[in-house]
Amino acid sequence: MSKFIRVAEGAITTREAGTATAVAVGPRCAVTDEGEIVCSFMVQAATGLNDFKPMLARSNDGGTTWSEPRLIWPHLKERYSIFGSISRSPKNEMFFYGTRTIIDHPGESFWCDATQGLKQNELIWSRSHDDGRTWLEPAPIPIPTPGSAEAPGAMCIARNGDWHACYAPYNTFDPRLVVDRNQVMLLSSSDQGGTWRHTAMMRFSRTYATGAEAWVIELTDRRLLGTCWNLNQQDGSDFPNAYALSADGGRRWTPVRSTGIMGQSTALAPLPDGRALFVYNQRKHGKIGVWLAAVKPTADDFGIETNEVVWHAATPNVSGADTAHSNWTDYSFGEPSVTCLPDGELLVSLWCMQPSGAGIRYVKLRTA
Secondary structure, eight states: OOEEEEEEEEEEEETTTTTOOOEEEEEEEOOTTTTTTTEEEEEEEETSSSSEEEEEESSTTTSOOOOOOEOGGGGGTTTEOOOEEEEEOTTSSSSEEEEEEOOTTOOBBBTTTTTTTTTOOOEEEEEEESSSSSSSOEEEEOOOOOSSEOOSSSOOOTTSSSSSEEEEEEBOOOOTOOOOOSSEEEEEEEEEEOOOOOEEEEESTTTTEEEEEEEEOOOTOOEEEEEEEETTTTTBOOOOEEEEEESSSSSSOOOEEESSSSOSSEOOOOOOTTTTEEEEEESSSSSSSSEEEOOOOSSOOOEEEEEEEEEOOSSSSSSSSSOOOGGGGGGEEEEEEEOOTTTTTTEEEEEEEEEEEEEEEEEEEEEE
């Protein structure tokens, strides 16, 4: 794989820049056995509000046109703010994994600047047997460590039937609560979500390092690959994105290594030839936009073969302020994901609030 060639670019949802309509974030796509693309994302009235509502849109023509989005759980929209991602199992079941936070007061925030924390939440999962048209009620997953959970990555359903999901521990609104943020956790279930075991997918050598925007996938050789945005808690700067590997179903992990990429939020997709796709935001360490890399990781090297910008942003944020993690509410694009389509093309999705417009965008690519 030498380079990525853009085939098409378009919108899954749109709104004109500067309007007061809902903000759409967190797009993730999955493909059904029939080749239909299903995209999940969240809408909220404004950035930072505790009112995420997960929705689905569908495309039967490779992403050229999309259906009107619909709420996944309309009856829960006033009670819970739900943020999560869809994924597909080897048996063509669709899964939803993420967090939910109780809405105590309409218009409240889920973020506290003073503690740099999330309102206390819980992890949840759900499953659909009909390509996402109907879903089970969300089921909780116990959080095994003190604190809230940040879990934008999709659940990984391994070929042996095990479920794997990762999250980054976060502070809460309580300044007295001590949270071990020097790690990214992996939750695994071998009994269809009945019980869960946990381990540290990543434990950082620097005591002041922390993770965010973590992701986990299964490679063709059955190793698990995890990545994350690696942050300096002392000054808010970025370390290179981190990764780790597991050869025993997530029970033990290699020491955390640098990917060599100075990006921000991360997402992964396995390739059929044993490699992986690594997609990430770039807001300050190179050309501004969304980048995509093809990698062949080992325990000591991320194995970057290609690393290119595939979507250019006009601005990294809304106000022009610093793009540190602490200013995340000012970002003007983010949370990219990548999906392999049946015809071999790649679909990169992201949210944006750019001068030219806002909403959920996509870029289709082929390789050469």
